[in-house]
Amino acid sequence: MTLSDLETPAALVDVERMEGNLRRAAEYCRAHGLDWRPHAKTHKTPELAAEQVRLGAVGVTVATPREAEVMATAVDDILLAYPPFGASKLERLMRLPPHVRLTVGLDSAEALDALAEAARRAGRTAGVLVELDAGMGRVGLGSPEHAVELARRASETPGVEYRGIMFYPGHIRGPVAEQDDTLAALDARLAERIAALADAGLRPRVVSGGSTPTFWRSHEVAGITELRPGTNIFNDRTTAEIGACAWDECAYSVLATVVSTAVAGQAVVDAGSKALAKEELRATGGGYGALLEHPEVVVKSVSEEHGLLDLGATDWRPRVGDRVRIVPNHVCVSVNLQERLWGVRGELVEAEWEIVGRGRAPWVARAQAAAAG
Amino acid sequence: MTLSDLETPAALVDVERMEGNLRRAAEYCRAHGLDWRPHAKTHKTPELAAEQVRLGAVGVTVATPREAEVMATAVDDILLAYPPFGASKLERLMRLPPHVRLTVGLDSAEALDALAEAARRAGRTAGVLVELDAGMGRVGLGSPEHAVELARRASETPGVEYRGIMFYPGHIRGPVAEQDDTLAALDARLAERIAALADAGLRPRVVSGGSTPTFWRSHEVAGITELRPGTNIFNDRTTAEIGACAWDECAYSVLATVVSTAVAGQAVVDAGSKALAKEELRATGGGYGALLEHPEVVVKSVSEEHGLLDLGATDWRPRVGDRVRIVPNHVCVSVNLQERLWGVRGELVEAEWEIVGRGRAPWVARAQAAAAG
Numbered sequence: 001m002t003l004s005d006l007e008t009p010a011a012l013v014d015v016e017r018m019e020g021n022l023r024r025a026a027e028y029c030r031a032h033g034l035d036w037r038p039h040a041k042t043h044k045t046p047e048l049a050a051e052q053v054r055l056g057a058v059g060v061t062v063a064t065p066r067e068a069e070v071m072a073t074a075v076d077d078i079l080l081a082y083p084p085f086g087a088s089k090l091e092r093l094m095r096l097p098p099h100v101r102l103t104v105g106l107d108s109a110e111a112l113d114a115l116a117e118a119a120r121r122a123g124r125t126a127g128v129l130v131e132l133d134a135g136m137g138r139v140g141l142g143s144p145e146h147a148v149e150l151a152r153r154a155s156e157t158p159g160v161e162y163r164g165i166m167f168y169p170g171h172i173r174g175p176v177a178e179q180d181d182t183l184a185a186l187d188a189r190l191a192e193r194i195a196a197l198a199d200a201g202l203r204p205r206v207v208s209g210g211s212t213p214t215f216w217r218s219h220e221v222a223g224i225t226e227l228r229p230g231t232n233i234f235n236d237r238t239t240a241e242i243g244a245c246a247w248d249e250c251a252y253s254v255l256a257t258v259v260s261t262a263v264a265g266q267a268v269v270d271a272g273s274k275a276l277a278k279e280e281l282r283a284t285g286g287g288y289g290a291l292l293e294h295p296e297v298v299v300k301s302v303s304e305e306h307g308l309l310d311l312g313a314t315d316w317r318p319r320v321g322d323r324v325r326i327v328p329n330h331v332c333v334s335v336n337l338q339e340r341l342w343g344v345r346g347e348l349v350e351a352e353w354e355i356v357g358r359g360r361a362p363w364v365a366r367a368q369a370a371a372a373g
Numbered sequence: 374m375t376l377s378d379l380e381t382p383a384a385l386v387d388v389e390r391m392e393g394n395l396r397r398a399a400e401y402c403r404a405h406g407l408d409w410r411p412h413a414k415t416h417k418t419p420e421l422a423a424e425q426v427r428l429g430a431v432g433v434t435v436a437t438p439r440e441a442e443v444m445a446t447a448v449d450d451i452l453l454a455y456p457p458f459g460a461s462k463l464e465r466l467m468r469l470p471p472h473v474r475l476t477v478g479l480d481s482a483e484a485l486d487a488l489a490e491a492a493r494r495a496g497r498t499a500g501v502l503v504e505l506d507a508g509m510g511r512v513g514l515g516s517p518e519h520a521v522e523l524a525r526r527a528s529e530t531p532g533v534e535y536r537g538i539m540f541y542p543g544h545i546r547g548p549v550a551e552q553d554d555t556l557a558a559l560d561a562r563l564a565e566r567i568a569a570l571a572d573a574g575l576r577p578r579v580v581s582g583g584s585t586p587t588f589w590r591s592h593e594v595a596g597i598t599e600l601r602p603g604t605n606i607f608n609d610r611t612t613a614e615i616g617a618c619a620w621d622e623c624a625y626s627v628l629a630t631v632v633s634t635a636v637a638g639q640a641v642v643d644a645g646s647k648a649l650a651k652e653e654l655r656a657t658g659g660g661y662g663a664l665l666e667h668p669e670v671v672v673k674s675v676s677e678e679h680g681l682l683d684l685g686a687t688d689w690r691p692r693v694g695d696r697v698r699i700v701p702n703h704v705c706v707s708v709n710l711q712e713r714l715w716g717v718r719g720e721l722v723e724a725e726w727e728i729v730g731r732g733r734a735p736w737v738a739r740a741q742a743a744a745a746g
Contacts, residue, residue, distance in 0.1 A: 007461045007733060041677060063678045082678060085630045085643070085694055088380045107635045110693045131635075138679055139633040139641050146635075170676065257458045260512040262480045262504075262519075268512050270458070274709055278652050303543065304414060304705060305436045305455060306511055320483045321458055332677060336647055337709070339732045359712045360380060 001349040003323075008257040009275040011338040012325065013353075015345050017251035018048075018233060025215070025232055026056040032219040037061050037079060037208065039230030042332045044357030045341060046074035048233065059101070061228045062357075065092040068102075069363035070356050077101045079129070079208065081166060081228065083111035090114060092362055094122035103127030105166045105208075107140050109153055116159035127163040128154040129208055132193055134167035134186055144196035151202040164206030164225075165193070173213050176243040183214065187221045194223050213244055236331035237290055238281060253292045253325035254334065256307065258318045267309045267318045271326055272302040277333040292325040299326060374722040376696075381630040382648040384711040385698065386726075388718050390624035391421075391606060398588070398605055399429040405592040410434050410452060410581065412603030415705045417730030418714060419447035421606065432474070434601045435730075438465040441475075442736035443729050450474045452502070452581065454539060454601065456484035463487060465735055467495035476500030478539045478581070480513050482526055489532035500536040501527040502581055505566055507540035507559055517569035524575040537579030537598070538566070546586050549616040556587065560594045567596050586617055609704035610663055611654060626665045626698035627707060629680065631691045640682045640691045644699055645675040650706040665698040672699060 003012075029036035038052050039061040049060050049071050059077025062068045068078055069092065076099055083106040084090055096102060104115055104126055112128065119126045130150045133140035141147050147165065154162035167190070172182045190207070197204055210218045210227030212235075218227050231238075234252035235245040256271035276289050276299065287298035288307065300310040307326065311317065318324065328334040335341070336358055343351030356363065376385075402409035411425050412434040422433050422444050432450025435441045441451055442465065449472055456479040457463055469475060477488055477499055485501065492499045503523045506513035514520050520538065527535035540563070545555045563580070570577055583591045583600030585608075591600050604611075607625035608618040629644035649662050649672065660671035661680065673683040680699065684690065691697065701707040708714070709731055716724030729736065 007459060009733070082643075083632050083693075085632055086380060107633050108693050111632070133636060137636050137639075138676065138681065139635055141635050259456050259458055259484070260480050262512055262514050263506060263510050266510075270455075273650075273652070273706055277646075278650070278706070279646070280653075303511065304709075308511065320456075320481050333646055333651070336677075339734055360382070361712055 002347045003255065003344065003349065004347075006255060006342060006349065008255050008323065009271040010255040011335065011341050012253050012255050012344050013234065013341050014251045014253075015343045015350065017249060021232055021235060021245070021249055021251055022052060022055050025229065028216065029227060030056065034218065034224065035226035037226050037228050038233060039063070039081070039228050040067055040071050040357060042230035042233055043335060043341070044070070044355045045353045046070055046356065047351075047353050050074040052233070058226070061230075064360065065089050066360055066363055067357045068093060068096060072096050072100045079103045079105065079228070081105040081168075083108065084115065085111065090118035093126075094118050094124060095364070098124070101127070103129060103163055103206075105129040105131045107131040107150070109150065112150065112154055112157065112160065116157045119159035124159075126160050128160045129164050129166040129206060130154060130162075132165055132167045134169045134171070134189065134209070135182070136168060136171040138168070138170060140167060144193045147193050148196055148200045148202060151197055151204075152200065155202060162202065164204030164208065165197070166206075166208035168228075169209060169211055169214050172211070174242060176213070176216060179214060179217055183217055183220050190221060190223050212239055213242055215244060231331055234331045234335075236334075237285075237327050237329045240327075241281065241285060247295055250292065250327045252331050252335070253327050254289075255323060255325055258320050258322045258324065259306075261318070261320055265311055266300070267311060269307045269309060269324060269326070270305060272304050272306045274304050275334065275337055276302060276307060276326060276328040277330060277337060278302050279330045279333060281329045289326040289328045292327050295327075375720045376628065376717065376722065377720075379628060379715060379722065381628050381696065382644040383628040384708065384714050385626050385628050385717050386607065386714050387624045387626075388716045388723065390622060394605055394608060394618070394622055394624055395425060395428050398602065401589065402600060403429065407591065407597065408599035410599050410601050411606060412436075412454070412601050413440055413444050413730065415603035415606055416708060416714070417443070417728045418726045419443055419729065420724075420726050423447040425606070431599070434603075437733065438462050439733055439736055440730045441466060441469060445469050445473045452476045452478065452539075452601070454478040454541075456481065457488065458484065463491035466499075467491050467497055468737070471497070474500070476502060476536055478502040478504045480504040480523070482523065485523065485527055485530065485533065489530045492532035497532075499533050501533045502537050502539040502579060503527060503535075505538055505540045507542045507544070507562065507582070508555070509541060509544040511541070511543060513540060517566045520566050521569055521573045521575060524570055524577075525573065528575060535575065537577030537581065538570070539579075539581035541601075542582060542584055542587050545584070547615060549586070549589060552587060552590055556590055556593050563594060563596050585612055586615055588617060604704055607704045607708075609707075610658075610700050610702045613700075614654065614658065620668055623665065623700045625704050625708070626700050627662075628696060628698055631693050631695045631697065632679075634691070634693055638684055639673070640684060642680045642682060642697060642699070643678060645677050645679045647677050648707065648710055649675060649680060649699060649701040650703060650710060651675050652703045652706060654702045662699040662701045665700050668700075
């Protein structure tokens with residue numbers, strides 16, 4: 001099968017580029033003695049999680065019970081970096097295969113106690129990472145005192161095992177070359193909290209952090225033991241824009257067809273917000289994506305099934321029926337809009353991966369239902 | 374089953390409000406002698422399309438072959454308001470059940486000729502609406518001359534039947550009370566094109582237009598014969614903001630759980646951009662959604678699985694584990710992120726609808742595969 005056999009829009013993964021991205025990430029972690037625990041939310045695909053583990057990942061990170069269920073078919077060490085609330089979610093977690101080593105990140109006594117109770121009832125032990133706010137102001141405990149308090153509770157509560165701390169430096173999203181001050185502040189903030197925990201006899205064995213924007217500078221933050229980048233398996237327009245990857249390290253694109261050139265100065269493709277998502281570019285450039293082969297051609301606006309290519313900065317003039325490949329601003333949300341990923345090498349389609357980690361419904365039940373016909 | 378049995382995030386449809394919305398839309402169309410052809414892209418659910426037809430819709434509008442396949446199980450008159458390019462999409466359309474009356478909207482000779490050839494090969498006739506640009510500048514022919522040219526080609530090409538024209542007034546999105554000038558301009562523009570077509574002996578029997586923002590003022594545009602609103606089956610924060618519905622006519626919400634209150638002044642819920650989408654509000658207010666029961670509480674930011682509720686304008690203080698219902702800015706893209714819709718009446722869950730029109734893969738093939746086990 002070749003690219004021309006695919007209906008558009010279709011999500012393509014350049015297998016060679018993806019392998020390069022994964023090898024570079026693994027090598028960086030090895031060089032700096034860091035555990036690599038990529039976030040599976042980006043690909044939601046067990047075959048790709050297995051490939052990450054093959055190349056050196058210690059396990060994966062997930063955000064939902066569905067992702068945990070799916071990844072448990074390929075990986076035996078899973079961090080759920082999200083507090084599970086409600087009996088149903090806790091039961092799903094406890095039904096993961098017994099060999100899966102499960103750790104959960106959380107920031108409240110309520111989440112901790114509910115997890116511990118579910119684990120005791122299931123006769124399991126769940127690891128716990130206490131989530132700290134690294135400066136983003138989204139979730140996580142702010143003060144060293146609160147961190148010590150929750151870590152102590154975790155260490156004293158049967159059913160759970162205190163394993164350390166986690167944070168997400170989501171406030172550091174600017175150009176890699178301009179992260180000096182924010183990384184230094186993070187380093188100081190983290191050191192203070194690790195010291196407070198150590199003073200209380202709760203030194204964290206795991207200090208889990210990292211993101212794609214800060215990935216290559218993670219070693220500048222003392223104390224980190226593991227990294228959870230999601231995006232950098234594929235990269236995207238934002239990652240390239242901030243200098244965390246080169247344009248030719250973008251492994252994911254959406255294949256689209258030009259469907260109208262009726263309005264002058266633009267071409268309309270069949271990939272809109274239901275294929276690319278409609279997230280603004282944080283950095284310069286605007287629009288919702290750019291052409292892989294003509295990065296100066298920007299998707300200037302999207303509606304649900306239409307993407308408008310701005311032809312103002314190019315001599316390239318497509319015709320209706322022509323095909324293009326678009327790199328979206330944010331790959332994670334674009335992947336989440338697809339049913340499958342097509343692994344391609346040049347024009348050849350060599351793999352088809354169903355994105356089975358999408359959605360919310362229990363995966364085991366669905367697989368069983370399919371087997372039962 | 375009640376709301377408390379649902380895992381969050383979950384997409385809820387208030388059945389009573391939905392019925393009210395549909396009845397009002399049907400009544401408006403009846404009162405003004407307009408055909409009602411709601412766009413199924415909003416719900417992507419055949420049970421809801423069937424309900425629209427039961428209440429008076431002449432058929433539905435769709436945007437993709439998948440939506441056409443799914444809706445053909447419930448509706449026998451389908452307008453594909455999108456040009457189908459590529460052999461695969463054309464073949465899928467021609468495999469729709471023979472009793473389905475199919476019409477396609479398009480704006481190029483290339484799309485017309487390919488459709489006609491596929492129809493001839495399949496021994497079918499496809500209706501054609503020539504798409505005009507009503508001022509949005511997205512797709513559609515701009516000049517009366519180009520409209521006449523393509524209409525003539527449609528009327529003379531075997532395999533297709535020229536049925537009229539269509540347009541989408543997507544440039545009119547502001548407050549309903551402030552649409553006077555844009556509607557007058559649209560009225561004049563349309564009159565000129567209808568006259569040019571009539572002069573050429575190509576008077577359009579169908580003049581298909583309408584949208585949710587302009588819905589209640591459609592009768593002010595002379596010549597329109599049918600309306601294609603999508604959103605107003607459910608409504609959303611944008612529709613309410615521009616005055617095209619009341620807040621208590623919002624029938625769709627995302628049920629979410631508060632998962633963190635660690636950072637002061639906000640509460641974090643488990644519905645982020647992968648449940649609400651991340652589309653800016655066009656009108657005032659900002660953010661990505663608002664609470665159904667506390668509309669002053671806005672989702673001030675979202676990441677993939679986190680929504681941050683701004684508590685600055687309310688005395689309401691949620692605790693972790695509490696549940697809320699969020700009305701998103703744009704309902705169509707939020708529905709597209711769900712697997713199913715839960716029909717609710719008060720606290721009671723009385724229906725479960727799988728959103729089978731999502732995605733791109735052929736529906737028939739999938740249904741057959743499931744049947745084969």
